[in-house]
Amino acid sequence: MLQGAAETMALGRIDQLGIHAGRTSEAMAASFEAEYAADADSVLNSTAREAFDAIRLLKAADPAKYRPENGAEYPRSPFGQAMQQIAQLSKANVGLEIAFAEIGGWDTHVNQGAAEGVLARRLDDFSRGLAAFVADLGDAMADTVILTMSEFGRAVGENGNRGTDHGHGNAMLVIGGGVRGGRVYGSWPGLAIEQRHERRDLAVTTDFRDVFGEIVVRHLGVSDPQPIFPGYTLEPARFPGLFTLGAGAKPP
Numbered sequence: 001m002l003q004g005a006a007e008t009m010a011l012g013r014i015d016q017l018g019i020h021a022g023r024t025s026e027a028m029a030a031s032f033e034a035e036y037a038a039d040a041d042s043v044l045n046s047t048a049r050e051a052f053d054a055i056r057l058l059k060a061a062d063p064a065k066y067r068p069e070n071g072a073e074y075p076r077s078p079f080g081q082a083m084q085q086i087a088q089l090s091k092a093n094v095g096l097e098i099a100f101a102e103i104g105g106w107d108t109h110v111n112q113g114a115a116e117g118v119l120a121r122r123l124d125d126f127s128r129g130l131a132a133f134v135a136d137l138g139d140a141m142a143d144t145v146i147l148t149m150s151e152f153g154r155a156v157g158e159n160g161n162r163g164t165d166h167g168h169g170n171a172m173l174v175i176g177g178g179v180r181g182g183r184v185y186g187s188w189p190g191l192a193i194e195q196r197h198e199r200r201d202l203a204v205t206t207d208f209r210d211v212f213g214e215i216v217v218r219h220l221g222v223s224d225p226q227p228i229f230p231g232y233t234l235e236p237a238r239f240p241g242l243f244t245l246g247a248g249a250k251p252p
Helices: 022-037 042-061 078-091 118-143 208-218
Strands: 145-148 173-176
Touching (some): 078 118, 145 208
Antiparallel strands (some): 145 173
16 A cells, blocks of 8 residues: 555654664764665665655644644544544645544454444444544545445344354445435345345445545545556446535545
8 A cells, every 4th residue: 555656654653763872873873864865775765764854744743732622532442543643644734635543343253242342342342443534634524535345244143153254335424515415325135044145144235446436536636546456347327425525535
């Protein structure tokens, strides 16, 4: 996902990006930067330059002083803090275009629970993190789209350990400017045994690449999305229809 000519960076926490050497951190950073700048290896040189540029840029954003706006309260979980940092980068105007955060703990084979339990706690963390992000960005959500997805679903029926096993289909959420919300996109096959995939799982009715494709084309305004989805031909006719052109969508 980080391939290509565009500059990218992966980090765990904004406030931990830098050279850590106690009181001599700034001097050590300057020394390292000078050494890498003098390196003849163009790849190493450019990578180091990008890293040091990012350190300076994020230091200027002053992560320690960030305060969420509009009454937003992020969960103290890793996911909640990741969403807060994405909001901070977005509002700091550092050139952020795409950000990714993940949340684990969905492999609920045992004692999954319903309104209470493992699944309910995961959903609470997930929903409060998204809600805080939307509130924090405020008007900036008009030009922001959140897309959620899972790499696997859960089986429809409960297993013998009061949990659910790996499934097939699942749901994606799309939130943001220009999104025609308040509806379910795609066809709903139903949960009767004969309507399930292999009589067991929720059936897949929409290819996830068509959802990503519509966002890439109609929100990000990419004119040629084919390199992003190698081996798959995007057809606008298969797009779910998430956006109304002229209301947050950007025609290529």
